[in-house]
Amino acid sequence: MREGRPVSSNLLTLAEIEAARERIAAYVKRTPVLTSDGLDAVTGARLYFKCECLQHLGAFKVRGATNAVFQIPDADAARGVVTHSSGNHGAAVAGAAAHRGIPAYIVMPEGTLRPKLAQVARLGGQITTCAPTQAAREAAAARIAAQTGAAFIHPYDDRRVMAGQGTVGLELLEEAPELDLVLAPIGGGGLISGLSTVVKAVRPAARVVGAEPAGADDAARSLAAHELIPLTEAHTIADGLRTSLSADTFAHIEARVDQIVTVSEAAIVAAMRVLWEALRVTVEPSACVPYAAIAEGKLDVRGKSVGVVLTGGNADLDKLPWFSAA
């Protein structure tokens, strides 16, 4: 967060996020907030884990996708929606389109985890695979949009999506209103754009910290440089975080995120093992990045109340990263 920087009039407002909450209420779970005496003892903090891994389809992405799908004008909706996604957003768009009764075209990069592909297929999404690059994803989605007239819903560079993701913050602060710190992973920045908007409006005393893998640290570098530095290569097990910020999400991060921390791959794997054991939920690697930052000592959380968004639970159960080392 840049001190003294004027708040742009283009940034999300709390009212938009509250409206999103109403719009998506029938399709989204109020997920539980879990605590662990064991993890509190280890970290010296009071940790509140907002379990979006227990959300419908196993990820917070349902929030933003549903908010976007249900804002498409009736006249356009029958032509369907199209998106590209490494998994959770794709399933979320497919699910929301199914709820609205319209077609969904989902572009998924090669290498996408098997359960994420299966989930999109089960929801009736029409899958197109492409090379695992941002350019290939965008090209494939643009081609489908041109062919079908489907409305494009970007995984994060979409104001409706960002507002939907922010609803997780409304729920978290209702369960734990006294938070000192709110942590979330940063991939494309959609979640933290909405989340930071809520926190700075509802609980301005709380700091908002983003966490990302050192091997996909475009947000940290962009914030340090005060300009958007795209991610050219990603080296991380956190498959949901291998994407670049957009100009819009970067603007929100500059205005509303206090700090970004980066973590090692080893810390992500260790955090995954610890969270599964302590919380009994199958959080996926991307979701473990904020706790990894705490465990790696990147943040001073002692004595603080800390909200952590566990963003998703769609791990590949046949490839548990700590298992080969056991």
Next chain:
Amino acid sequence: MREGRPVSSNLLTLAEIEAARERIAAYVKRTPVLTSDGLDAVTGARLYFKCECLQHLGAFKVRGATNAVFQIPDADAARGVVTHSSGNHGAAVAGAAAHRGIPAYIVMPEGTLRPKLAQVARLGGQITTCAPTQAAREAAAARIAAQTGAAFIHPYDDRRVMAGQGTVGLELLEEAPELDLVLAPIGGGGLISGLSTVVKAVRPAARVVGAEPAGADDAARSLAAHELIPLTEAHTIADGLRTSLSADTFAHIEARVDQIVTVSEAAIVAAMRVLWEALRVTVEPSACVPYAAIAEGKLDVRGKSVGVVLTGGNADLDKLPWFSAA
């Protein structure tokens, strides 16, 4: 459930379970009930999973242990409590004793899973290991009780424990009042004694079905024979279900449980994999036995609303049974 059998006056009452709920409220979570469109589609049922794997210490056992520990008279409490347990009950007694500020002596059989041992130790329980037989467990606990004056809290053959476990049924029926069927695993029978008491009082139209491994099927054989047949050998991955019924829990099963089904080991492992993926919780093998019965076709659930108690989540993350076969 034996038709026409008069209800014994020694059986638990709903009032005892409601009193237990008040007594333990400060120490027990109201756990979430999860649903899965995917599993509903596969089974043709509407499944309500009561997630005691997300209970404090990862298991429903906190309910019964807390109810027992807080009923010990003040004059006796300072000498502490003692129990034997393959894990979850031991942690639950240790945790409840810590809440009351009294010593806890926990006898645990050799071969107990590492995380369950670590959990008891972290809670301040004083662990004694013994041979993995019922006789060795009972002898060790009796010796400690004689030496210390600690009050014995049996894992299931204790009316206070049975009443505490029953509180899970009160919560489940509040979330899903229209259930046609309620399923729970049977080990010693404490959970199903309390649970069936609640279901038959609050929702008499619902059937109560117990599920156990074919390799530890003393409840099925006892119910068929109308007499208690102790378990002499257990061959199952479901480590929480390797115990015999007591006369008291058998009396509850005869009076209030409609059916007992048994499942194969392969079905338990497959159910574990499926539940982790669909629900994103790390349910332990014992907790997967009821869903295994559905998946193995041992029950007709099509078109029915079915409550399933997911009893615990303390799986050994270094020994996932499907992994070697992957």
